Amino acid sequence: MIFLENVSKHYSRSKTGLPALKNINLNVGANEFVVLVGSSGAGKSTILKMITREEKPDKGKIIVGGIDYADLRPRHIPFLRRKIGVVFQDFKLLPKRTVFENVAFAMEIAGMTNREIKQSVPKAIELVGLTGKESSFPHQLSGGERQRVSIARSVVRQPKILIADEPTGNLDVRHSWDIVSLLEKINNCGTTVLLTTHNMEIVKKLKRRVIIVDNGQIVFDKRTGSVEIPQQRRGLK
Numbered sequence: 001m002i003f004l005e006n007v008s009k010h011y012s013r014s015k016t017g018l019p020a021l022k023n024i025n026l027n028v029g030a031n032e033f034v035v036l037v038g039s040s041g042a043g044k045s046t047i048l049k050m051i052t053r054e055e056k057p058d059k060g061k062i063i064v065g066g067i068d069y070a071d072l073r074p075r076h077i078p079f080l081r082r083k084i085g086v087v088f089q090d091f092k093l094l095p096k097r098t099v100f101e102n103v104a105f106a107m108e109i110a111g112m113t114n115r116e117i118k119q120s121v122p123k124a125i126e127l128v129g130l131t132g133k134e135s136s137f138p139h140q141l142s143g144g145e146r147q148r149v150s151i152a153r154s155v156v157r158q159p160k161i162l163i164a165d166e167p168t169g170n171l172d173v174r175h176s177w178d179i180v181s182l183l184e185k186i187n188n189c190g191t192t193v194l195l196t197t198h199n200m201e202i203v204k205k206l207k208r209r210v211i212i213v214d215n216g217q218i219v220f221d222k223r224t225g226s227v228e229i230p231q232q233r234r235g236l237k
């Protein structure tokens, strides 16, 4: 489903002067649930941006959902984005739109008909447990509920992949776990999930494939069981 081979990325305006990603190799199968862990600045978001094509690699191969990014043209990007739902730490909801309208908006911009919107939006709202709150505005909801709206908006078009970049970063422990449980439910319905988190409690409790990113490299992958200590950490150059 997601395949990265020898992917490197150096931001031209990098403050550290160091590459953000160094020869990343990653293979995530359909229906997997993968947790990316690592300290701030490790490169987690950059890996996700490689997958969403928000950023381009300097080198390396990326294939997502059968699409080789080397062949990707700008006109294919909306089609690609339909396959990938994204959830952010800060929810990114439209403050003057209701819950229903926020979820519907994702379909409107994708050119879906009113009929499709009326069919799909209530299902997505039900999936995230917000039935009854359709007419509420974001400021009338708790942080956990806002994140649920953002998840409903991301899954309403039934993406094959859901990317959640620190979705629990602004939430307390109980709401964080609710959100992670919801991501598991979505994964159980057949969506591949990539989650980044700082929260080690979540990582331990989840019991899913864990990938540790450090200094632009994958240093641990629970599935393969490999622990690759980066060369500079071993004192090698």
Ligand code: ADP
Residues within 6 Å of the ligand: 011, 012, 013, 014, 015, 016, 019, 020, 038, 039, 040, 041, 042, 043, 044, 045, 046, 047
């Ligand atoms: P994480 O998500 O693990 O916190 P990031 O992928 O955001 O890490 O960042 C990895 C490195 O790339 C950091 O050193 C960060 O400062 C740098 N970086 C990220 N985005 C940009 C950007 N748009 N321009 C310049 N440097 C960036």
